[in-house]
Amino acid sequence: IKQEFKVVPKSIAKSMSQVRKNQLLLFFAQMNNVTEAKNAFSWIVSDVTIINKNVDINAKPFIPFFGDETNKEKMLIFLRAADFNIYDIELRERLQPQQKVTINQDVNGEISTSIQTVDEKVTDIYLAHKNREGKLFWLHYKDESAGTKLFFLIVATIFMNQGREALFLIDEFDAPLHIKLTEVALRLFNEWNSTSQFVVTTHEFSLMDLSLRPDQIWFVEKDRFGCSELYSIFDFDSPDCRRQDYGYxxxxxxxxxGADQIINYPMLEDVLGVNYECAKSEAKSNG
Structure with a gap:
């Protein structure tokens, strides 16, 4: 990792040689009580929310929100309006054995470890569905489909943070979602939530034409060295490229x-030992 520091606070300028290669300057500065760095670090910790669909949901932050019946009913109405068969939400506590490791050092400097098993409270989310007979049955959150889990997580996180000036980061937020649900999510970000900012990544090209401003659409392009460049549609000089009725x-x-995937088909065919043009012509003549 190579880091270049052009301007640093005077309070840590003399300590720059102590910054490790794999250490972020912001973390180093806040650890050394630089006021600006402490404020920035505090903002990242408290106001930046990463919605990660690839890890198990931590239900504890949602306990106060879903403990309010008004909030829960609002969430359920929203989910059913989005065509999810969810009729109730429960947070259930259970005890889960956890290993606690203690490191001890005696007067002679000898170090030993002790392992103790303790029971810790874990909160699980259960969602209620209805079967064909109209009877409720419950599913653990982890047993839901990928699309249900992601949409639930996005909506619950946004509802819980409504009114806060927060920043939400979501990687490939649309991957397991139907395109119409993705549009709902975009409207949730762009129209129905005026206090927060959302940064999301996607490989779905159709989203470019879904009520987004040119300055909201950014591309990431890698050069031949693997370095990425970030730029917006709004950076292009042509006025047509910035029109909102334009087919992006x-x-x-x-x-x-740009920012396209360049596929070398002849090279792929050569590796596989086939010629797709000949194969297509032969299949057509046989048909």
């Missing part, structure tokens, strides 16, 4: 904006 997806697929 079509122009992107035509290569207007």
């Amino acid at each position: 997806k079509k122009r992107y697929l035509q290569g207007v904006y």
